[in-house]
Amino acid sequence: MDRGQLIETMQEILGPEGVIHEREQLRTYECDGLMNYRVIPDLVVLPESAEQVQQIVQTCYDEGIPFVARGSGTGLSGGALPVESGVLIVLTRMRRILEVDIPNGRVVVEPGVINIWVSQEVADEGYYYAPDPASQIVSSIGGNLAENSGGVHCLKYGFTTNHVMGAEVVLADGSVVHIGGGKAPDAPGYELLGAFVGSEGTLGIATKITLRILRKPEAVRTLLAAFKDTEEAGGAVSGIIGGGIVPAAIEMMDALTIEAVEKQVSPGFPEAGAILIVELDGPEAEVANQFDQVIKVCEENDASEIRIAEDDEERALFWKGRKAAFGAMGSISNDYYVQDGVVPRTELGAVLKKIADLSEEYDLRVANVFHAGDGNLHPLVLYDNDTPGEADKAEELAGEIVFACLEHGGSLTGEHGIGRDKMKYMPQMFTADDMDVMQLLRCAFDPHRICNPGKIFPTPRLCGERPGPFHMHPVQKAGLAENF
Amino acid sequence: MTERRNPEGTTGEEAMAGAIGAGSPEDIGQSTHAASDSIQQTVGAARPESGSYMFPAFDAHHPPDKDLIDDCVHCGFCLPTCPTYVLFGEEMDSPRGRIYLMNKGLTEEPMNDEMVRHWDLCLGCMACVTACPSGVQYDKLIESTRQQVERRYERRADDKVFREMIFQFFPYPNRLRAVAAPMRLYQRFGIGDKLRRAGIMQRIPARMRAMEALLPDLPKEEKIPDLTGPLGEMRRRVGVLTGCVQRVFFSPVNAATVRVLAAEGCEVVAPKQGCCGALSTHAGREEESLDFARKTIETFDDLNLDNVIVNAAGCGSTMKEYGYLLRDDPEYAERAKAFSAKVRDVSEFLQELGPVAERNPLPVTAAYHDACHLAHAQGIRRQPRQTLKQIPGMDVKEIREAEICCGSAGIYNMIEPEPAAELGERKANNILKTGAQIIVTSNPGCMLQIQSSLKKMGRDGLPMAHPVEVLDASLRGDPVETLLDK
Incomplete structure (x- = not known):
């Protein structure tokens, strides 16, 4: 099937307004939230129903055409980077909330539904959807599922995987399966949902997702504490968690981040070397008691200022400052590279020190904003793409930061995923055996490797290939392709 | 053509109506609509095309500023506030996509029908400027891009004539007045309704119909002293x-x-x-x-x-x-x-001045509609609300999706009637949900647009006023009926 025929077939499925094939239009889809990698897709299709997704995937399978699913396109690891001569399946027109089932604590949505719509939908009933990535006003549930998104409250409430009850999935061969439970909270058999959530679009496309919603906590209290530096702030984090408190969130921002945020959204943060935002939620009495403990720990760690949010408006202002942090970097730097590593909480101080040293060595600024409670770092390497060589330098520095995380017993990514961006680091963290096992799982779902190929795994092993030493693929050997 | 789902009547939409409270400018992205009916205006076939092709896309006189383009880090936070993204759900009709196209025009791609189409579809509402965490000055970018388009792109003849006609009338009150006189007769004798009933109206091009539908009831012009x-x-x-x-x-x-x-x-x-x-x-x-x-x-x-x-x-x-x-x-x-x-x-x-004159009570429930060029372009949201709330007895309701444009957008509702009509209806629905007795807003374009949307929905009884008209009634001690019977 040539491109013209493919366009025709897709137009038969979707109508002319569901198929994008003009070059300029396609170019707007050549990258997601990570602009470092760009590939112009052959076609972009915009299905409006699960049936259409099934027909699209079936066509791709029959014709051996690779495809990539994309939601709002806000991912930061290039997970939705199109594949050359492939189809990009954009799910932004599948944005209906299909069912709200308050008594069973569940909401059924299409993949294009924006994260925050779910909470807005059930707010009046006193419920909310817990995972709240900083991008929650724009990122889609389908994308959250693919990346197993966390958010500022994942320390206490867990990641997306803890809040998905089931999903209808179109597999790479066009078959439609249901994984996970129905209305009942658990289903016997293999926990396939656990494999699917966080698979970065390599195991299939979710077309219907059942989410768990939670009752809003009785009380929420938030404070902001300013410290001389990240080390003192880190001391407070250890003190709080060591004291047996599990806050709903503990977020840290360093001086550079504060500067950018202040410049952009002016939340009125104090001038400081580091700021902590600590939020407690739960029953009124418990929160009140623990809140006093948190204040005490901050004081013991020489907090220069402690601000307690007096009302929802002030709390929203604290969070607005935090959630705008990534975007606000644009105001102090032309380009930036977001890193997303995880370290054991006890190693935070050492790794931050290492990052500061690396920043000096590479002569590039690094802003730190992170989920301090669970050691999920988001160092932002600032650079200027127009300065020759600086982008490469930034990427190298970002890599060094990842290695530092690994050296201290950490992980490559907390929540942004491996995608295209970090697959080259996978062998640093996993052995060849580990990777082979992952490949086998993947092959069980997608034997022909047409579902988001070229992501997560650095080496282009073909399914069916016996696990073993790496062999360069003939196409690659011939110099016809670098990655595929 | 695939069949379009009716966005109304879905369980999600209904439940959403109850679930979402007052829309503040930060409360962005509350849509549950499936793709819009006017989508063929963008990806589909019903687009004006001229076959014009310009390379390079921009000349040297104020091309979109590369530095401003570079401020965009492609984070996507603008998407849910962009009216065309809300309608169409596609990248090219989002601020991020349009900026991407500007950049391509600056560096490698020619200016052609596709690019111009997506810039044309921008309402210029600047909701993205409010939403952007990187401070991208989209207002300046789209303004310089539009100047380049007007200067360099050869529009299709009928498109050109229609645009020219608008600019021969609207900026000139005397000319507007000259056409307003026959319009008064037209309205008095219900000619529009008769034509509509006779089915003749349907044969007039969509843009002309849109213009006709916008005509408000013409009050006798009130002169003001020098x-x-x-x-x-x-x-x-x-x-x-x-x-x-x-x-x-x-x-x-x-x-x-x-x-x-x-x-x-x-x-x-x-x-x-x-x-x-x-x-x-x-x-x-x-x-x-x-x-x-x-x-x-x-x-x-x-x-x-x-x-x-x-x-x-x-x-x-x-x-x-x-x-x-x-x-x-x-x-x-x-x-x-x-x-x-x-x-x-x-x-x-x-x-800024602070009130001195005595406010008389006006017991009325009003829905305040943020005009985009006030809220987004000038950052003025608090002041008009304050002006209303200083009047004893006023209850000011917030409109859901306050940050989404009503579709008026200058001349937009005349040159892009389909998406404008969808946005207008969406806004009118959200206004009706507030249960307000009167709509208050600070821009004549919004008034015309909302009025005509309500009329199409058969709800044209809802009065509208500018905040100063409400304040004027309060200062003069007029009974609330003078506002409601307008």
């Missing part, structure tokens, strides 16, 4: 912009503005004046807009004014921009900057 003295001690001497559309279609708003300002201690000058150039500026007609700007500065400059007061959001935002627009003009650059610094929206000015 000079009005302050009541009590003089606090400020101000000039007022009487506007073009405002003067012809909403002259009572101007009269109320003058009375309110006088009541608050202002000497009010209303010089003979022309168009401020807002419509031309927003459409990329550079020379024309600069001429209007220079003339407006001339009109007000020698009058020894503390401030120039504007009661139309679109006009005010452009006049505050004169300094930037005339930056290349050595003769006017400084004057324009000084002039812009004096420009105030009337609600902004009243709050």
